[in-house]
Amino acid sequence: MNSNVKNSLFLILEKVVLLGLSFFNSVLLARIAGPAFFGDFSYIVSFAALFSPLCIMGLNNVVTKYVVKHPKNSHYYIKSALLIRLFGAIFSVLVTTIICLYFLDIADEKSKLIILLVAMQGFTFLYVLEFFYIAKKQVATLVRVRLTIITIINIVKLFAILKSASLQNLVILQGLECVFIGCCYYVIYISQGNHKSIKRRTGLSSSLALYKKGQWLLLSGVAAALYLKIDQIMLAQLVNTEAVAYYAAAAKLSEFWYVFPVLIANVYTAQLSHSRFKAYHTYKSTLQQLIVVLTLIALLLSLFIWLLSQPLITLVYGESYQASGAILSIHIFASIFIFQRAVLSKWLIIEKLYKYSLVSNVAGAVINVLLNLVLIPKYHGIGAAWATLISYMVASYGFLFINYKTRSYIKILHQSMLNSPFILMKLAQNLKVHYEKHYKKTN
Structure with missing residues (x-):
């Protein structure tokens, strides 16, 4: 089994x-806690996520x-990124x-808690170190730390919920996860001496260049956060926070799956970047395989x-959340476009079409x-x-028709769908070969 598959399975398991x-x-x-309390908590978390x-x-x-691309100057880019973030x-x-x-x-408790959570969320600027380890194919280094911290925090949350903890205490626990993980990432990075590998001097000009x-x-990320989280904020403003609770319950069952295509695509980023200019056929083939597999998973799900x-x-939620059923039956189909979007985002970056990532997310946010x-x-x-389903469709597919550069991805996407049976057969054959080789080695 190659390192990409191992990393992917490792991250998914975590x-x-x-x-x-x-x-x-x-x-x-x-x-x-009931819909009213759950709605308030969901509103605060969604508002903080905008930033x-x-x-x-x-x-x-x-x-x-x-x-x-420049492994000898890794810390140069890491340090510049940390300063910017x-x-x-x-x-x-x-x-x-x-x-x-x-x-x-500002005097309202929810407003104060939003500010507090955004401040604690700020420690995620240190999460850029995770991408250093992904590039080095050393994801196991940080997985154990994340797993330990998040497990402990969630166990504490569990007891806090059972003891009917206040809204403030639950928000603080939510923020502590970001604080502890960010600090541990930094300690690990420094303790391994990665900061000593710098070959170029970092300054304001280098940070601005990055x-x-x-x-x-x-800008694309800001727009994406708007169309991902604005629904719960607008529900709170236009209806009430109890309506947020019903929507959040459905959205959590739907959005639970969104992280998996991103993880898989992240693991393949280095391979796609290497093959883009050295082996275009391999690059295109990898893109098509990712598109077919992720789309099929999303459709079945x-x-x-x-x-x-x-x-x-x-x-899952009980009789008091029956209103969430109809919401979930619609919201879940957005996963088809979210899964496809994970591959599209990588393609836009590798092809240096950064502004079209912005265009797509702005279109989704406006819609x-x-x-x-x-x-x-x-x-x-x-x-x-x-509104969420239609905006996701626009942001992940509809915007591609606006320019000839992005229309080239439509060809890749459509070819992937048309050739999906052959692509799946080829993947199955490759897996069979890998399994047989592994079986021979172990026997």
Whole structure:
């Protein structure tokens, strides 16, 4: 089994465990605390998530690309990225404070907790170190740390929920996860002496140069956060936080799966970057394989959950969340476009079409906000679900028709779908060969 597959399976296994813990606590909170409390908590977390792109600054995949390309100058790019992201994290707190001061009630507990969570979330600027290890194919180094911290935090959350903890305590626990993981990443990176490998001097000019490479992706990330999280915020403003609870319950069952295609695509970033200019046939073949496999998984998943949406909601959240069933039956089909988007995002970066990532997310955000304004007042969570599905479709597929450069990806996408039986057969044959080789070695 090659290193890409090993890394992919390793990361997926980790995420299954961590997402399972997080999801369990979310369900427990929804059942024990009730829709009103769960709605308030979901609203705060969604509002804070709007500012998370400012802690990333569009540099995740850019850093991976340059670490792979210039391994001797790895720390040069890492240090520059850290400086940019630190500035972004500080800026996110300032912007959040201004919004709460002038547009929300700053005296309200929820506003104060939003500011607090954004400040603690700021420690994710250190998460860029994770992409250094992905580029070096050493993901196991950080997995154990993440697994330990998130497990401990979720166990503490579990007891806090059972003891009917306050909204403030639960928000603090949510933020501590970011603080501890970020600090541990930095300690590991420094303790291994990676900061000593720098061959070029880092300064303001080098940081600005790197920032410019990620500025399109930064704006794209802001737009993406808007169309991913604005629905819950608009539900709170246009209806109430209880409506947020019903929508959040459905969205969590749907969005639970979104991390997997991103993880798989992240693992293949280095291979795609290497093969783009050295072996284009391999590059295109890898893209098509990823598209076919991820689309098939998303389609099967969507149909399965659509058929069982109402009993699934009742089983997981209880009778008081029955309204979430209809929302889930619509929202789950957005996963088809989210899974495809994971591959598209890599393609846009490798092809240096950064601004089209922005165009796609802006189109999705605009469509989502406009549809929410029209549909939420009348249809509440169901309207928000339709707005989300349509906006995801526009952001992951519809925008590709606007320019000849992006239309080339449509050809790859359509060829993948048309040739999907042959691609799946080839993948099955490759897996069989790998299995037979492994079986011979072990026997």
